[in-house]
Every structure is written in structure tokens, then in C-alpha cells.
């Protein structure tokens with residue numbers, strides 16, 4: 520208790536506290552008459568000062584701290600801020616892409632790929648990365664070849680995107696775009712239709728700078744923005760210039776993203792299955808089954824999940840069995 524108090528108060532008033540302690544000690548010494556008592560007092564001041572230095576100095580604000588200690592100190596404030604901002608991560612009523620319906624022709628082509636002995640491929644993108652320190656860290660630690668898409672302006676984006684890159688995972692920019700309703704705020708770095716073409720390009724470049732290891736991008740929200748072909752053209756032009764691919768998150772059935780990317784000869788693909796619209800482990804496992812079934816029929820499929828506890832639990836349990844029937848790949852292998 521006492522040590523905790525000393526650490527806490529000395530961390531705050533470290534420099535001035537120690538200075539005052541020495542001054543008082545020296546002054547008080549002169550008030551003591553017998554010489555032997557004066558010597559004992561001086562020794563005590565020295566020992567206490569030494570103890571204070573050992574206990575207090577490592578936590579002094581003016582000294583460099585270890586990264587872990589700094590992070591621990593910052594965490595409660597970030598979490599608090601995060602809770603206050605009440606970030607909404609996805610829009611409601613996400614449409615089902617037509618590709619999830621398997622046609623007879625596709626069945627034929629898949630069975631021929633099965634005959635050739637190729638395993639169906641599945642990519643799982645984890646969107647909205649960067650705001651969840653603990654879940655993000657645990658998702659990164661999963662023994663599963665996940666693709667991670669990071670939001671610009673999120674507190675843990677830079678650290679975790681670097682970690683994902685070091686682990687050899689596909690890293691993407693999760694580009695925030697205007698939603699149909701102003702109720703859904705896409706967050707920092709968002710693109711709006713009111714922006715000029717120059718401002719759109721500049722914002723895309725700024726967002727890309729926030730995720731330096733991005734090899735591609737998909738849209739965060741964007742049910743209004745992705746329907747505007749001219750606006751999407753500006754976004755895709757920046758991606759093309761940098762040799763990046765585009766994945767249409769398909770938050771609206773009228774999205775022009777994939778079509779425009781094809782016209783511009785940019786490697787692209789579209790999301791097939793949202794895994795965790797319902798945050799329940801069992802339901803997410805059923806969505807994973809759906810993703811596998813689709814990949815078995817089509818040859819490949821792309822799923823999107825989010826940093827929710829239920830998603831983490833599902834990927835950590837039934838997600839482990841994916842390898843038995845499909846090959847989990849980085850999404851870059853599925854763009855064309």
C-alpha cells in the first residue's frame with residue numbers, strides 16, 4: 520500500500536519531490552545539535568533518498584518507459600474513448616450476392632476442378648481491425664491463414680498491421696465510405712460523395728499511409744458511396760496506380776465497385792458470405808459451413824468476419840476443422 524502510494528505520487532512529482540526532500544533533509548540537519556545524531560540523520564536522508572530513486576525513478580514521467588508499460592498506461596484511456604465514441608462497425612441489411620446461388624454450369628466447372636484434385640479455396644477477411652487490442656491480438660495468434668483488413672485512424676492499426684505482415688498474413692486497408700443513412704458513421708478517414716475527385720484521391724492516399732503493409736483494400740460500410748461509379752473510379756484509380764487489388768464488401772446490391780474494377784483491369788473479387796451478422800458461435804459455425812459448401816461448389820469463396828468474441832470463438836473451434844475440406848488462403852490468391 521505504502522509502496523503503491525510512493526510509486527504513484529513520486530511518478531507524478533518525481534523531480535520536484537526528490538529535490539525538496541534533499542533540501543529539507545539538509546536544512547533539518549542543521550537544527551540537530553549533537554554531532555553523532557547529525558551524522559545518523561544525514562545517513563538516514565541518504566538511504567531514504569536512495570530508496571526513493573530505486574522505487575520511483577523507473578516510473579518517472581520524464582524517463583523513457585518500456586513499450587509495454589506505456590501501452591498499459593494508455594489502454595484504459597483508449598478503451599474509455601472507444602466506449603464513448605460508440606463506433607458502429609457495419610450497416611444493417613447487408614445483401615446476399617447472387618454468386619452464393621450455385622448454377623448448374625458452376626457445379627460442372629467445380630466438379631471438373633475436383634476431378635483434377637484441386638482443393639477448394641476459402642479466404643476469410645477479418646474487417647474492422649484496429650480498435651480491439653485483445654481480440655485483435657488473439658485473432659492474429661490463431662493458427663489460421665486469415666486476411667486482416669485495418670481501419671485507418673484506429674488506435675491499434677499500425678502495431679497490429681505490422682504484426683500481421685510479419686506473420687505473413689494478407690494485410691488490407693478497410694476503406695471507410697459513406698453509408699446510405701447518416702446514422703451510420705464510417706469513422707475517421709471516410710470518403711463522402713460531396714468530396715471533389717482530388718479530395719477523394721488524397722483521402723485514399725492518406726488512408727493507405729495509415730496501413731503501410733496493405734496489398735489491397737475493401738470498403739467499410741459504403742452503401743451510398745459504392746453505388747456511385749464516378750466516385751468509385753477515383754478510389755480505384757489510386758489502387759491501380761499502386762498495384763493494389765480491390766474486394767467489394769458488397770454492402771449494397773447496387774455496388775459498382777467490382778464492375779468498375781473489372782473495367783479498369785484491377786484484380787478484384789466480391790465477398791460471398793458475412794460470417795457474423797449474428798454474434799453467436801454456433802450460428803457463425805453454420806456460416807462457415809455455408810462458406811465451405813460454396814467453395815466446394817464454386818471452387819473458391821470469400822467470407823468476411825469481424826473482431827467479435829463470438830467470431831474468435833467460432834474460428835478457434837469449428838474454424839480449426841476448415842483445413843479438412845478446404846484450403847484457407849490469403850485473399851490475394853482469389854482476386855482476378
Ligand SMILES: [Zn+2]
Pocket residue numbers: 608609646647693738739740
Ligand atoms: Zn467494416
